[in-house]
Amino acid sequence: MNNSKALSCKRFVFYAITLSVLFTCTHMLGFREYTSVLSGTASFNAWSQYCGVLYLLLYLSFVVIIPILLISSIFLAAFKRLLNFLIYER
Amino acid sequence: MYNFNPPAFIKSLLIKTIVLITATAIWLPCVHFIFKPKLSYYYSPDQIPQKAHMIAAKHLEIWANESLRNIELEKMQNLNPEWDFMSRTYFVLALANMALRDTAFKVKSCEIIDAIIDNTLAVEKKNGFTHFLMGYGRRGGWVIQPSGSQFIDGEIALMICARRLIEEKPAYIPILSERVDKMIFRMRQSPIQNAESYPDECWLFCNTVSLAAIHIADVLDNNGNSAFIQQWLETAKQKLVNPETGLLISAYSIDGTPADSGYGPEGSTIWMTCNMLQLIDKPFAEDQYKRAHEHLARSFLGFGFSREWPLVIEGTPDVDSGPVIPVLGASASASGLALISAAAFNDTQFLIRLFTSLNFVGFPSESDSGLRYMASNPVGDAVMLYAMVLGPLWDEVERRNNYE
Numbered sequence: 465m466n467n468s469k470a471l472s473c474k475r476f477v478f479y480a481i482t483l484s485v486l487f488t489c490t491h492m493l494g495f496r497e498y499t500s501v502l503s504g505t506a507s508f509n510a511w512s513q514y515c516g517v518l519y520l521l522l523y524l525s526f527v528v529i530i531p532i533l534l535i536s537s538i539f540l541a542a543f544k545r546l547l548n549f550l551i552y553e554r
Numbered sequence: 555m556y557n558f559n560p561p562a563f564i565k566s567l568l569i570k571t572i573v574l575i576t577a578t579a580i581w582l583p584c585v586h587f588i589f590k591p592k593l594s595y596y597y598s599p600d601q602i603p604q605k606a607h608m609i610a611a612k613h614l615e616i617w618a619n620e621s622l623r624n625i626e627l628e629k630m631q632n633l634n635p636e637w638d639f640m641s642r643t644y645f646v647l648a649l650a651n652m653a654l655r656d657t658a659f660k661v662k663s664c665e666i667i668d669a670i671i672d673n674t675l676a677v678e679k680k681n682g683f684t685h686f687l688m689g690y691g692r693r694g695g696w697v698i699q700p701s702g703s704q705f706i707d708g709e710i711a712l713m714i715c716a717r718r719l720i721e722e723k724p725a726y727i728p729i730l731s732e733r734v735d736k737m738i739f740r741m742r743q744s745p746i747q748n749a750e751s752y753p754d755e756c757w758l759f760c761n762t763v764s765l766a767a768i769h770i771a772d773v774l775d776n777n778g779n780s781a782f783i784q785q786w787l788e789t790a791k792q793k794l795v796n797p798e799t800g801l802l803i804s805a806y807s808i809d810g811t812p813a814d815s816g817y818g819p820e821g822s823t824i825w826m827t828c829n830m831l832q833l834i835d836k837p838f839a840e841d842q843y844k845r846a847h848e849h850l851a852r853s854f855l856g857f858g859f860s861r862e863w864p865l866v867i868e869g870t871p872d873v874d875s876g877p878v879i880p881v882l883g884a885s886a887s888a889s890g891l892a893l894i895s896a897a898a899f900n901d902t903q904f905l906i907r908l909f910t911s912l913n914f915v916g917f918p919s920e921s922d923s924g925l926r927y928m929a930s931n932p933v934g935d936a937v938m939l940y941a942m943v944l945g946p947l948w949d950e951v952e953r954r955n956n957y958e
Contacts, residue, residue, distance in 0.1 A: 499917045499929045527914075528585060535577035540570070 473537030586856025611924030644936035654946035708764030821888025858907025
């Protein structure tokens with residue numbers, strides 16, 4: 465088995481960066497203002513409501529999913545180093 | 555060329571899945587720490603908390619500036635006329651509590667409260683009481699005559715009561731007296747002493763707000779309505795309690811038949827009701843709070859929220875509940891109103907969890923002009939403000955009641 469591929473943490477980091485960039489873009493574009501869709505009090509048009517939902521999903525990703533991806537990538541990197549140590553150094 | 559190797563692929567997938575599950579198990583219980591607030595910023599038994607000052611600043615700006623006020627009120631009126639009205643009530647209650655907490659705030663509070671009350675009375679006079687009701691309130695069919703809405707009468711009376719408790723204003727004495735007489739006259743026509751807020755639709759929320767106002771008016775003007783209040787409480791305990799939970803139901807016709815719109819207990823009603831009942835029957839209020847806490851208050855990974863309906867009751871999301879999160883059953887408006895009860899009953903554990911959730915999904919936005927929650931609206935912000943400062947107004951009623 466190709467351990468380096470199986471335990472690659474690059475993809476997790478890539479996902480984390482992509483989601484972070486997307487979240488930052490929506491934040492900079494002011495989509496946060498449309499989150500009143502959450503309480504059902506939105507007075508905006510349908511497009512603004514989509515913006516609100518999109519911001520909400522990316523925000524949840526930023527707070528919940530990105531840290532999980534990063535923790536996972538740290539674990540995978542550590543696991544990979546441990547395996548390499550066990551196989552090649554001993 | 556890519557060489558697909560099933561055992562290696564499965565091994566890789568398995569390792570990554572285990573790692574992801576482990577990371578999730580580590581991270582999820584930690585998320586609430588990011589949003590957990592310092593309680594003293596939001597709630598203090600004797601001072602005006604920092605965040606309350608910031609929310610109030612935003613509302614004061616709206617009410618101090620006529621053109622801004624007109625824009626905001628029109629926006630609210632277009633969205634939901636009830637929210638326009640309720641944002642006034644909660645803001646007045648909050649200002650009254652702030653004025654009683656800090657005398658430096660008294661003059662400003664009275665000025666703004668007078669502006670709100672006078673504007674509300676003027677709008678009601680010009681457009682009729684249905685101006686602040688949702689569409690179906692304008693279709694007629696009122697059972698109790700003369701027609702009127704307990705929602706409007708109760709909250710206007712409570713606003714005036716709050717103003718008079720800060721400082722007496724003679725011009726409001728006859729207005730309050732007339733409003734109280736009207737409410738009691740209408741309530742007496744119902745076999746369960748509850749008046750309609752909408753045609754043949756009585757709401758517990760509105761009737762308990764009205765009772766609180768009637769009680770305060772008693773304390774202020776010696777009206778002698780305590781026997782009526784006792785009668786209301788006895789009837790409610792007999793006829794308006796849901797047998798499965800022991801909680802008061804939300805909506806019913808004037809004879810007490812549960813209405814489709816609120817046939818069971820609801821978070822968006824009961825939390826506010828507990829706060830109102832505190833003024834007229836403390837043990838009953840505490841009992842209702844404990845039951846509401848048992849059936850509606852929930853905590854998940856350190857975040858607090860309120861369900862709109864107890865598990866044993868099936869409900870459908872409506873304008874009162876707002877969107878309800880599937881599985882958890884969390885409702886934005888029930889959770890917002892739960893802040894009021896948690897603060898009123900000094901339930902700091904639940905309060906911290908609710909504020910943690912508020913910081914997580916309320917999207918607070920602080921600027922020079924104050925603090926507002928982007929996921930909320932003026933009525934939601936006013937509810938939060940009231941929850942942060944409540945206490946002194948009810949204490950003042952009790953003090954005057956005991957004195958007399």
